[in-house]
Amino acid sequence: MGTMPNLSRRQFIVTAAAVGGGMALSVVPAEAAFLGTEPWAASDGLAGAEFSPWISITPDDVVTVRVATPEIGNGVMTQTPMTVAEELACDWSKIRAEFAPTSRDYRENGVYAPGNSPTGYFSGRSTSEDRMKLLLQVGASARERLKTAAAATWKVPVSEIGAKDSVLTHTPTGRTLRYGEVAAKAATIKLDVEPTPKPQSEWTLLGKATPTKLNNADIVNGSLIYGMDVRLPNMVYAALRQSPVHGGMLKSYDAEKVKSMPGVLAVVTVDPRETPGLAMKSGAPFGYGDTHARSAVAVIAEHYWQARKALDALPVEWDDGAGAQWKSTEQMVDAAIAALDKPSESIEKATGDARLIDSQDKIVEAVYVTPFSDQAPMEPLNSTALVTADRVDVWHPGQQSRQAFWVAADEAGMDPSKVFYHQTFIGGAFGRRIFGDDLRMAVAVAKKFPGRPVHTIWSREEQTRQGKYRPLVATKLRAGLDKTGMPAAFIAHQATKGHFPRLADTPYALGCIPNVRVDAQELPFHVITGAYRGPGYNSYAFMIETFIDECALAAGMDPLEYRLKLFAKWPDPGWTKVLKEVADKSGWGKTLPKGAGQGIAIANWGMNGKPQAGTTVGVVATVEVTKSGILKVHQIDAAFDCGRVVNHDAALNLVQGGLIFGLNMALNEEMNVKDGRMVEGNFDQYPILRTGDTPVVNVHFGGLSGHDRFAELGEPPAGPVGPAIGNAIFRATGKRIRSTPIRKHDLSWA
């Protein structure tokens, strides 16, 4: 338990400001006892005096902090207020968080996301350097203005005023005022000089406290409103079916067959050629290219189950299009591997002369493959849209709300000033909800049924088969080892569709191996790909860390020692520290019975070409394989270096979860293709680990370097788990794992 007091729901309201004015107000049901459950609900009039778009204070001391990072479970709606509170010196129990309205951002020229940065409204990175700086300044500035207002009230110098726990004290006389008593006055004050936030050594909240998350209370009684839970007057439901072969087109359907079914209101179609677009420069941070509408038919009914039953009964024919040429996953994997023999001239990284491989003592070469995988967030895709002649309102569990806001405008052909984006809570995202393509489909459906809010729901099967998957990647890695066994040169040839240029973002390619060439080529696959927790990284960490293990074996060295030697000159001491910590805590090198083994791997997400950036995670997996080939992962140990942490328990929670996510990715996940169609539809075919399948997961904090950064923790843990397990399997059985999912491998040994 944290050091902060428990907070009751009444003290803690997590909500978001209205963006739709009276309209949004009118849709809040009177019996909605808990304001905080509907994040778009209006707080105008509740929030009090506005100090800046980020912060308002009421006469009774309630501090509203507006958060521009949608909450996907990573705690951003708690972390952001903590950062502000550090400087504001307010009573933590008086803080409420709400969502910073995307529509306001547009109306007020980017007050929350200046410069259209992709991270401006992104759901992660609440502790990135620019955000921390901004939020600390927001808190410090408000505090100084409150002090200045108190000084003016008492007609004393500001230097005589102290601020603590939402109380202003005139130190010489002991007189006090509450923040709320001077808030209105303070909000009008403009400081001559902005205060400098205090040094980290004086922090009392950040790095010290681990409060319970602000929305926990609403989660545990089921009142938190996710996109799926949006309920509006006159709302209707749509069940959606898109072309089962990605890129295919609707050929025909027979609405007459279902029109008389109970509750059915309409059968509508979505045609990607009907997107009207906007005659203005897009402000979508990721553009519209990854958000195209998919050819679809939808049944609209009074209730969801009616829509679903009618959709199931609806006769539909499709033109499959070019994607149907891909008859099987095997055919696609073969095509990817074959492409590696004709390396691309598209060079991603070249240092020194990689041709020196052939003059080395030993050559290590292997081909690795990772499959299409679905993010599979627990909340199936869904969005609600109300399209009328003069405005569009959308309710969306979006991971990048500015992106989705522009996509909605584009699909409605409506000026963005008339688009009102209502952010809901989000039942998991993992990259699937970044591009706003889900909202585009909902708007495309709703515009065919104007005047009533239409809640479009993807069935689990529809969501799984209509993915934006982690790409299928085949990579050939080749290294030449010198006399000492260390790699002198290496080459990576990659073949994929929807390439993420991330493979070279590792110390191996950035100096630890002197001669490097990395190239990549796109494959003509029809399967739609996108972001998946740690895009690119989630494949390359597996490939490279398995390959390094193979190099260590060829050199006759211990895989830990080999890596330590490789990183000896790397100018980020975190790598060595992480390796040593995880090796020490996991008992690396201990004697294990036959059939058991340990494997190690280390990777970094977010370094973007430079040392001491992003987060480095080292993992040791301890596994056992029966002779018949049944794998048991006994234990996962991990150490990490994100620099420093501002919230110990939140960091622990994210790393634990990320490791388990990475475990499932490596053991279980694969989307297959048959005759162009995606095969897996639900959790019976796309298995996810459960409590009983989850090994002991130990997260160790001794790898933290203390470097001055608070790097992200969402993506990084997912990378090194798979290779650590694969390397452990090798040590247990002698079988090398060069592709995932691991469950498909025959691990039997004699």
Add this chain to the structure above:
Amino acid sequence: MPYDLTVNGQHHRVDADPSTPLLWVLRDHLGMTGTKYGCGIAQCGACTVHIDGTPARSCQVPLESAAGVNVTTIEGLSPDSSHPLQQLWVEMNVPQCGYCQSGMLMAAAALLSKIPNPTDQDIDSYVDNICRCGTYPRVRAAIHKAAAGSKA
């Protein structure tokens, strides 16, 4: 035709197709959205409710067989979030995105009412819900802590 339901002790009359899953009756007809749709095929457990005290996946319970029984949903687990598991879930920061946690809590509560001091194996078999965020270690720890608390 109309069916009479008892949900969290309250009587409701719902006029819908008899095959409508209880999940959608709760969410859509009764506006009780705490019970979540995750998979629709009894795999994930996000829709777990109690029927006469026994955990059930409401996506597989047709309206016609939900009549005449006592249904308890997450909204009725306690009147004021005072169930020990709810309190521990908050205190121990169990949730991440939280979407699966209604079902997790209902499964865990049913387990504790049947086996007040469960072993790890009991937890594995009774609380086999899917959580994509990977909160399993905390779910397990919170159940054990609740069990320990009830003994004290």
